[in-house]
Amino acid sequence: MPQEVRAVIAPGKNEPVRVETIVVPDPGPGEAVVQVQACGVCHTDLHYKQGGINDEFPFLLGHEAAGVVESVGEGVTDVAPGDFVILNWRAVCGQCRACLRGRPWYCFDTHNAKQRMTLTDGTELSPALGIGAFAEKTLVAAGQCTKVDASVSAAVAGLLGCGVMAGIGAAINTGNVGRGDTVAVIGCGGVGDAAIAGSNLAGAAKIIAVDIDDRKLETARKMGATHTVNSKETDPVEAIRELTGGFGADVVIEAVGRPETYKQAFYGRDLAGTVVLVGVPTPEMKLELPLLDVFGRGGALKSSWYGDCLPSRDFPMLIDLHLQGRLDLGAFVTETIRLDEVEQAFERMHHGDVLRSVVVL
Numbered sequence: 001m002p003q004e005v006r007a008v009i010a011p012g013k014n015e016p017v018r019v020e021t022i023v024v025p026d027p028g029p030g031e032a033v034v035q036v037q038a039c040g041v042c043h044t045d046l047h048y049k050q051g052g053i054n055d056e057f058p059f060l061l062g063h064e065a066a067g068v069v070e071s072v073g074e075g076v077t078d079v080a081p082g083d084f085v086i087l088n089w090r091a092v093c094g095q096c097r098a099c100l101r102g103r104p105w106y107c108f109d110t111h112n113a114k115q116r117m118t119l120t121d122g123t124e125l126s127p128a129l130g131i132g133a134f135a136e137k138t139l140v141a142a143g144q145c146t147k148v149d150a151s152v153s154a155a156v157a158g159l160l161g162c163g164v165m166a167g168i169g170a171a172i173n174t175g176n177v178g179r180g181d182t183v184a185v186i187g188c189g190g191v192g193d194a195a196i197a198g199s200n201l202a203g204a205a206k207i208i209a210v211d212i213d214d215r216k217l218e219t220a221r222k223m224g225a226t227h228t229v230n231s232k233e234t235d236p237v238e239a240i241r242e243l244t245g246g247f248g249a250d251v252v253i254e255a256v257g258r259p260e261t262y263k264q265a266f267y268g269r270d271l272a273g274t275v276v277l278v279g280v281p282t283p284e285m286k287l288e289l290p291l292l293d294v295f296g297r298g299g300a301l302k303s304s305w306y307g308d309c310l311p312s313r314d315f316p317m318l319i320d321l322h323l324q325g326r327l328d329l330g331a332f333v334t335e336t337i338r339l340d341e342v343e344q345a346f347e348r349m350h351h352g353d354v355l356r357s358v359v360v361l
C-alpha cells in the first residue's frame, strides 16, 4: 500500500519551502523504502530551491540522510528490512565503462528509484540528488542504501551521505594525502573542515587552514588544523609557503569553488604537488592561468566529485573509525532541528553560522 508521510517540498523558484503530505509507493524491483531518522541541510538543497540546478519543481529536498530500511522490492539482496543505512547518491551500476575499468566512483549510470513519489494530487516530485530525505519515509534504489554499524547516531551517520564525505574523500581519495604530507585547505566550512579531518586521519604532518572568517578558523583548529591563515589579512600563498619551508604544500584542497581561491591553491602548492578542487563553481566563472605555470609547476590538478567515494567501501569504514574515537564526526553537527525548520536553517547556512543543521525525525 502506498503510504502518506510528511516531507519538505520546494514548490517553485525561490519560494519558501514547506512541509506537505507526500505519497511514497511500495518499493518495486530493485527499490527500497527507508524510514528516515536524520537528514542534514546541504548547500545543494538551497541551490535546488533557488532553481540553480534545474527547473523540475516541485522538489523533494534533503539528501544527507540515514535511517532504517522498512521494505524492499523484488530482487533486492544487499539490504533487508531493519538494516540501518546511510543513503548515497552514487549507487554504482557495475556495468558502465568506468565500473568495468575498476573505477566505479566515476560510474556514468548510477541508480535511483524508478517509481516517482508524488503529492496527494498526483503531482510528481523531483527528489534532490535522487534521494529526497527531508521526509518521514523515502523511496530509493536499493543500491543507494549502505549498511553501517547501527550503534552510531543517525544525525552523525547521515553526514557521510554528502558534504562531509566530499571533504574527507577530497583529502584521502582524490588528494591521496599520506603520512608526513603538508596540506593546505582553503575554505573551512563543512566541506573544508572535513578535508582537514580527513588529512589528519591520513597522517598529514602539517595542516594549514585558510579562511576569511576567524570563527571558521577556530573551528578548523578543533578539526585538526595545525596552523591557520586569515586570507583577508594575510596573503595566503605567501603564508602557506612560509609555513612549509618556502616550498608550498604537497596537497592544497580548494573547498570554496571560486577562481581566486583556486589560484591561491594553484600557487600555494609545492612543485609537483596536487591541487584538489572540491568547492563547486557556478557556470559563469572563468579561470585564467599562465599555461607555462601549469606546465612548469608540474604535479596534478584534480577535481573531486563526492570525494571520489565508493559508499560501500568508505561509509562503513568511516563510521567504524568514528565509533573508535578516531574521527569526530559529531563535531560537524551544529544543531538538530525539526522538519518544519528547514527554511530557517537555510538562512543560518547563508550567514555562515553553522557547519551542519540536521533534521531529526
Ligand code: APR
Pocket (backbone or CB within 6 Å): 043, 044, 163, 166, 186, 187, 188, 189, 190, 191, 192, 210, 211, 212, 213, 216, 231, 255, 256, 257, 258, 261, 278, 279, 280, 281, 352, 354, 355
Ligand atoms: N577565501 C577563503 N575562504 C572563503 C572565501 C575566500 N575568498 N570565500 C568564502 N570562504 C569560506 C567561508 O568563510 C566558509 O567558511 O569558505 C567556507 C565555505 O563554507 P560553507 O559555505 O559552509 O560551504 P561548504 O558546505 O563547506 O561547501 C563548500 O563545497 O560542496 C561544495 O557547494 C559546496 O562550493 C561549496 C563548497
Ligand code: ZN
Pocket (backbone or CB within 6 Å): 092, 093, 094, 095, 096, 097, 098, 099, 100, 104, 106, 107, 108, 109, 110
Ligand atoms: Zn557504472
Ligand code: ZN
Pocket (backbone or CB within 6 Å): 042, 043, 044, 045, 063, 064, 162, 163
Ligand atoms: Zn549535498
